[in-house]
Amino acid sequence: MATTDRRATTLALAHALSAAERGLAVIPLARTKLPALRSPHRDAPASEPFACRGECGRFGHGVHDASTDPDRVRALFAAAPWATGYGIACGLPPHHLIGVDLDTKSAAAQTDSATALRELALRHLFTIPPTVVVLTPSGGRHLWLTGPPDHVVPNSAGRLAPGIDIRGAGGYLVGPGSRTRHGAYTIAPGTSHLRPAPCPPALLRLLLPPPVRRTDGEPAGDGRGLVQFVLAAHEGQRNTRLFWAACRAYENGVGAALLAPLLDAARTTGLTEREARATIASAARMTGRHP
Template sequence: MSRSRYTPRERRHRAIHAFIDRDCPVSALTPGTKVPVKSCPQCDIKSPDYVRHHGIKDCPHKPDMCHGFHAATLDHDKAQSWIDRYPDLNFAISTGPAGLVIVDLDTNKNGAPVPDKYANIPGVKDGYDVWSLALERYGARHPTDTMQVSTPNGGLHIWHSLPPGVVVNKSEGAFGWLVDIRSTNSYIIGPTSVTKDGEYRRLGDVTEPTVAPDWLLHHLEHTGHKPKPPARPRPRIIRQRSDQDDREYRGKTVQDLAHELATAQETERHAVLVRVTAAAAYLVHRGLCDEAEMRDAMYDAGRDAQRTDYEIHKAIESALSYTAGRAA
């Protein structure tokens, strides 16, 4: 059926339901943006009406649009209720539950200098060129048999599905300059979504992602995106805490620490990130919260504090390693 029979808004509504039919959970984005719909006051950690909770699983109200891509749904009725309230909403796909890995190529739209790593390689000027270097390394060609989406700023999303049992992390590893990997704990903007810069458009006639090729999975392991084998369980009992430690952290929960980070002054955010992740690591090792709960809280609060995923990841890993070492 011809696209021209539908308005841009209608095509977006149809696309939302089509992705649900493909078992790709969708979440709501603020109309005209790439940003999740703002959480309600009960779920906004910066709001005075915030109700302490850990996420979508213990949300103080019936789960709806709060908590971003964690609230992604396969329920047609729920998605339609979002459309009814926000007819011009954009949408995203939660890539982990959908079993997807997306290679996100960016242009150098801000004219940043080429990193030293690539300075002596002729022709490298953006993420497309870094992707080409990876293709050349493995004797591969740019795929033409899988779904691809152009972005309004000239970037490209290359969609692949993951083989059963394969997990790819987003916030760990580094593919290369201006190349991002979106899979576990991430989302991708859905085609037909529109920002002030234009529309996310599916390219060509291929409408389905093919299975990620072996060379790409191998490369993602090399770049640190594939999870390492589980580490030995860290001991829960640690050294005797000092009186100063107890005065500073007594009675605090991981959500208290997350709130401290999310509301930190701009000039203090890195220092607060280091401090609260260290305190949260002690909570984990004392058995007062789960490591997964701690990680989710620190990532959410760190992003609110405009910290990069890499910076948050390094702070968490350093804190957990330090507390484990002191427990040994």
């Protein structure tokens, strides 16, 4: 490994340990911004549904490896000496972090994502409070917000507006101090002393999927509405909708009963059984249940 890589790894570990001290669960990242450790199940047969989220005890489960324990963080980086950055897991206690990722430009609408966020704020009557802001090598910004523990905010890309991506449960943010192929992530001046601010309620409502309702207008309590919610997913929404529906099912105590119907619905939308099982297992883990 080159000297510059060793220095980058040492600095990334130092920043990761500092984040862990503040209650932010971290994992090592490669220069590609992807988790540095490959899945230990990568050679499993494609026909075998693998829903392991770290229960096997080995490293390589992405965000499910994330930890605030300094010994575990050091062990993760020792297993990935090529890491030059770190990721911060979103949606986990105590902060329940939500990341608002503002790209520099939206190719779809040719509009600045910061402008799009301001327009959303004006339309829905909220303001972004002073909070941690991380500057990306491309000129974008990551806004750090916190969510309530009883809400699961899903990941999304461009759903709020073109150029605005959301990092929620099961996602991660590249931590400040990380170095990637395109450059370094840094804390924006004047925000390093801040704590992640609570997400404004009006913005939180936009981030959560709409309530599932029966056709007669009554809330769906028996799970049929959750299955229909998954079936209505378009490409790009399939994992997000399945994850949200599975979370609601486990929270309502019908996760086991809805496992097969949700799997069938997910396969109907185009997900493979392996993908669907992994997503449902992630929802079970996030809600403290077992699939």
